[in-house]
Amino acid sequence: MELNKIEMLLEKYFEGQTSIHEEKELQKYFSSADVAPHLDQYTPIFGYFSQAATLELKQETQVPTIVKGRKRTKVWLSIAASIVVMLGAGTYVYFDKEVVSQDLGTYDNPEVAMKETQKALAMLSSHVNVGIESVICLEQYEDSKKLIFKQ
Template sequence: MESDRIEIILEKYFHGETSIAEERELKNYFSSMDVAQHLEQYRTIFGYFSQAKEQQFAQEIPQQTKKRNVAWLSIAASVVVLLGIGTYAYFSRDNAIEKKDLGTYNDPEEAFRATQQALLLLSDNVKVGIESAQYIQEYQIAKDKIFVNPKKHSGGL
């Protein structure tokens, strides 16, 4: 009779449907000496839970924190950042001085040649733009031939 009840509770236990009181009942049943023969195989499971509960952790855990390492790491990181900013500022200052001299010529002939080169480059780019515009005009003419405009050919409707 009692073994039937234990079997029902075991079935619920393995489906994860038991309450805490039912699990306590299983633990008490399997820790007693009068366990049914066909349920003897489950004794080790519930016996293990009882043994694990009684075990004590005796090893001491060290309470050291690693605040020193974090402090040194943050100091090293800030030094690296400052060196990076200083290096950038030093080299960007040299580049700024060099850029101030761009666009000025002492020789008028040299300035004239540079201006001619710039205008020639501009002219080439404008020609490319005009050629692209001609393709658009050809497309517009072809589109007008294919899609007849009803306003032009309505004849007074």
């Protein structure tokens, strides 16, 4: 084979543009004894392919009996974990229930309903007044800031 042709095929090979036929030519060249000295570095690549093609794989599979026991153990552990989680959630729900014994705001007597409504509105008003006092302080701060910085 011509050395220039082999070098061109090597370039194509490393760019990923060779065909199967061209790769077989490279394998044939590098498996021969007359490889150019500057191309010796590529011999192991193509030599490996020729060796790998002759190898036969003998694969024996044995299923150990321990695996079956582990699988059963996994199943039982996952079942036990599920039961523990369900018991925990049930216990939480059972003991977390607060007994709602508050009056829901329904009154038969209109006068009592009026008094309770006024009481609730007074409480709401006092909380709103606290919030308004805070806003007034902020307005005073803004006014004094405007005086100082004269915006």
